[in-house]
């Protein structure tokens with residue numbers, strides 16, 4: 016098994032973090048000191064050339080301890096060696112002063128080697144730790160930079176959309192002014208003319224149609240205005256289930272006529288959001304109408320709810336024709352439509368409403384399989 020754990024940095028680069036091996040290392044050092052000492056104590060004194068070799072063996076644990084545990088480790092190990100080795104000199108070699116001196120000097124050497132090697136190893140380790148810290152710091156800065164640039168891209172996208180919508184707003188204001196006034200006159204005069212004919216008279220019917228059509232035109236103009244300048248609605252606690260049930264009731268007949276199975280699968284626990292109920296219903300309705308329009312006879316449209324990370328999630332899944340990748344990029348643009356009688360404003364308005372509620376709107380689609388529109392809105396806890 017690899018004794019080192021790899022921690023990724025910058026995707027490709029890696030630095031190695033040692034696993035905690037303190038206990039086995041101390042055990043190994045203790046065992047080797049014990050082993051060498053036993054050799055010393057048990058080997059007859061006349062085999063002095065063997066003692067000379069054993070004496071040098073002690074450098075092994077001392078150097079290892081210095082490398083593994085730095086200055087303090089090296090010193091602790093050389094002291095331990097001194098303590099176990101000293102009685103051997105005193106009790107077994109005792110007598111010959113020159114010989115003893117040589118052995119005691121060796122003890123001093125143990126401690127010098129332990130200290131110096133330990134110091135050097137410690138400095139090296141500190142430098143490598145510093146390098147690791149720098150690498151970690153760089154990794155964090157890189158991540159921060161990445162998330163900031165992602166945010167900048169998202170804000171840029173929002174700004175571009177806002178710019179398009181504000182141009183649209185100006186256009187809508189001019190249109191409203193230029194169209195509404197003549198519309199008012201047409202309607203007024205039509206109403207006067209209608210009074211000249213009795214109900215049942217074909218001309219009465221024609222004038223009725225005229226009045227209805229002016230009303231319809233008036234609604235279109237109002238829609239433009241509403242999208243350009245959404246008025247601050249009444250923000251209040253809304254039950255997500257109730258709002259969606261209303262949508263199901265409103266669209267059930269349309270679904271039935273189209274031969275589409277409309278299903279509502281709410282979470283067992285009702286979810287609450289804070290918002291303008293009327294606007295939210297308008298947004299949900301746009302999505303469901305799109306789904307019904309895209310789904311063929313025999314297909315299905317399913318609405319379900321979920322709660323995730325403090326957000327309510329509403330999914331509108333249809334088994335319709337799906338949206339091509341090219342179209343998918345444009346469906347939120349005002350006036351983008353693939354329908355002969357569509358205005359292309361439905362999803363643009365819907366997204367505006369959802370974002371005004373602090374939510375998000377995402378669309379996933381597969382040609383021939385269907386489309387899923389997901390609305391996420393901040394959940395209001397009870």
Ligand SMILES: Nc1ncnc2c1ncn2[C@@H]1O[C@H](COP(=O)(O)OP(=O)(O)OP(=O)(O)O)[C@@H](O)[C@H]1O
Nearest residue numbers: 305306309346352353354357358359360361362386
């Ligand atoms: N569920 C869906 N399945 C397939 N295509 C969809 C779906 N929802 C939206 N679209 C595509 O996105 C386009 C834009 O939708 P949007 O609601 O903005 O306008 P529209 O439906 O065309 O017009 P309007 O809403 O005024 O009737 C649609 O024309 C359609 O091509």
Ligand SMILES: [Mg+2]
Nearest residue numbers: 301305361362
């Ligand atoms: Mg639509």
